[in-house]
Amino acid sequence: MDLLRSLPLGLYLEQPQTWLHKLDPRVKFIWLMSFLTSYSFANNQWRILLVALLIIFTLTAKIPRRVWQQQMGWLLTLTFLVFMISAISPDGLGIDYQPRLPANSQVLAPLANNNNSPVVQEQVKSSKSYNYILFHQGPVKITRRSIDLATRLSTIIFTVIYSTNLYLLTTAPEEITAGIESLMQPLRRFKIPVTEITLTLTLSLRFIPLVLEEVQNLVRSVMTRAINWKKLGLKGGFKVWLIVAERLLENLLLRAEQMASAMMVRGFTSPNEHRVPWHDLRLKSWDWLAIATLTLFWGVRIVLGNQL
Structure with missing residues (x-):
């Protein structure tokens, strides 16, 4: 897997x-x-x-x-x-459908005989x-x-x-955030923290592969232990997956703390003061x-x- x-x-x-x-x-x-x-x-x-x-x-x-x-x-x-x-x-x-025309087609015969115009005949055929x-x-x-x-x-x-x-x-995630930040520049007039929003978006996009990797590692660890699920029963299986979910949350919080520590070591104080020019956007x-x-x-x- x-x-x-x-x-x-x-x-x-x-x-x-x-x-x-x-x-x-x-x-x-x-x-x-x-x-x-x-x-x-x-x-x-x-x-x-x-x-x-x-x-x-x-x-x-x-x-x-x-x-x-x-x-x-x-x-x-x-x-x-x-x-x-x-x-x-x-x-x-929520309605009972009723046909637009009578079930007996002979009812329409007098109408067709009384008016033999092409318009009426075409309407009868389409209906x-x-x-x-x-x-x-x-x-x-x-x-x-x-x-x-x-x-x-x-x-x-x-x-x-x-x-x-x-x-x-x-x-690339950096291109996405750079493009969104460029499009959101007019919102700075309303004192909206555009840079902080784009930074959060960048970290979120970078965090998606880490979440998939942690889920994959935990599922593999459960599979390698060859657990007899029938013997555990429904209650025992639920406890096992509850432990796995708890471990997943702990690993994700640890990854987030490691990312925060890495940013602090590199002297990152705030997005406005620590800007990294990722891409030069030109049409x-x-x-x-x-x-x-x-x-x-x-x-x-x-x-x-x-x-x-």
């Missing part, structure tokens, strides 16, 4: 350097926020397009297959299961082709609203998780191209992506 490989959350891919790595972190952050905000009040076609764009970005960036294959596979499996469960679940309307209940067999019933809710839920899970992970995968030609593409992205969203 290797959590750092099977669950690469918040990890940065240093090599190879793809075109996503070369983009300015501020531009990538705005793109990330666009993916997360354009989803609101959008139709299902736009939601599916967001999923397709994330997959296309991953493939065109030529990120190694070993990095994204397992995580994308598990995420697609999760979204598919969510889609299936939501599709067969009640749609939440006949509409069905609110798409599938109903025993306890399983799939309606148009349940399909709509299933599409919304499954696509938002994939978009939120994978877009964030792709951003963290192609952007380049491909950054301006990404901004222009983002403008087109929002144009298509406003024109075609609104929910009717």
